[in-house]
Amino acid sequence: MAATRKQPTKAQIRRRNLEVALEYPLDWLDERSGLVGGVKYFLFRKVPADTNWMQTLGSATLTAFIVQAVTGVILAMYYRPTPQSAYPSIVNITDHLTLGWLVRGMHKWGASVFIILMFLHMGRVFLFGAYKYPRELNWIVGVLLLATGMAEGFTGYLLPWDQTAYWASVVGINLNGTAPFLGPWLAQFLRSGQEISGDTLSRFYSLHMLVLPGAIAGLIALHLYLVIRLGVTSPPWSPEAAGRERPEEPSDLRQGLTQPAAHGTGGQS
């Protein structure tokens, strides 16, 4: 519409007014917070041209965590963490409450999915060499996420308070107790005393739904921050050097940097 300046038709004016009205809330928000720009920066990043489906495993893990968080919050509305009523409340959720069986099933099976996806994601990062400089710190954060995720599995396993839950936790806590030097102290802390009791149940519940998810959420934020800051790696077979932005028009100098394969070296610089 650049060539000749025509008077806009009524339909065009109506359309423009509608757009302004629709975008007004977003504009209002962005003017005061800059959040729209932030979200765009977060979502519309440049990634290497030849990213792979394997590189969606991290997002899949995040999705699994969100499912666990949401279903967990809802289960907490019906679950009672006391020795007398923990198991009956689980039975109530599973057998009597509408759709309780589904949400509990999602939480139970989703826990395994979360752990499995963490390992697959970790394997992808390892095999792609994506843990190398400058991303070592993100590998370390990922390992902490794996550890807290497994601790979630351990603490969650006691909550149904049936025979499997009880004896698996006895064995798990005593395994911690065999660690040298501080092991016996760690075991007694986890158990909240000499023997498993009602205190152990509420302790595990608190760890499971407050401490560990908080830690995981914080670590995920750090993990994502580093992903955004450092960028996504190219697959190892990529002709592009890992972690470098693809130039729009490669100059002679940039070509030397971004296509080392032509010089007979690998993808890593």
Added chain:
Amino acid sequence: MEPSEHGPDRDDAQHHEPSPTLYPLGFAVGIAVILVGLVIDPLVIGSIGFVIALVFAFLWIRDATRLHREERVAVEAERREAAAKGVPVKGERFPRSRFLESMTVGLGAVIGGIVTVPVAGFALLPSFLGQGRHKVDLGPLSEFPEGQWIVATFMTDPAAGEVSRRTAFIRNNGQLGNVPSFTIISNRCAHLGCPVQPNGPIGKTSFEPTANGRVRLIQATPAGFGCPCHGGQYDTEGNRTAGPPVRALDRYSFEIDNGRLVLLSAFSVSHVDGTGAQAKIHKYKLAGPGQHVDGGEQWFYPIQPPHH
């Protein structure tokens, strides 16, 4: 590599290239020898592996930190300090802004400490302090005929309910001199704490009302005790005969009060020589399952948390 073509990037690449070294391999070999030694002969082969790992760890660390240790004399530090101080305002030896900064951080730390210390104490200490054990009344001595194994199931703390239910294997050994002798073995497996079961037929069950609620007494004729979780096996004195447990089964001390058998605290046992009233029990402070009480591995658990 043709680093000369890469221009300014060359330094960057060289700085992050780890120098090739064989020390990590030696360290890995040491660890492998330790692991093999743990299976075959912890004292000799394990120690050899430990020494190998230690030597190569030292060499590896020395090699990895060589650059840092040599190039310590950089001028950077001095320049930075000068930059951080900024332009000193004339006549102001200790700037006001610096004072306010340190007060903010310092007071914040004090407030944080005042809040954190009691909260952390509340999180940690109750698990370790005031761990009282209750005496458990198991009923009159007439319920424990001489030479008969009884599987007693009782609540250590009736107020806590079923969660405090424990089991002991009890045999009346008759009199030793003038003192009654009992073998009282805890059913907590010395591997990882699963409930050990009697290997043998069980007889009649009775229930005995006591001060600790109803105690269940089952007659049994065990040839030994076995654990359902990981297959640990014990003889009738609680000595490990097979499987993963690291010591014998724990035992309870007891007293006779007004003709009734009363359980006191538990203790750990490395092994038992002899049987029945003549048994020589190698007794230790109560340790958690899976923790060695004798041999070289006992040094892994030097200080036990406070026990009842």
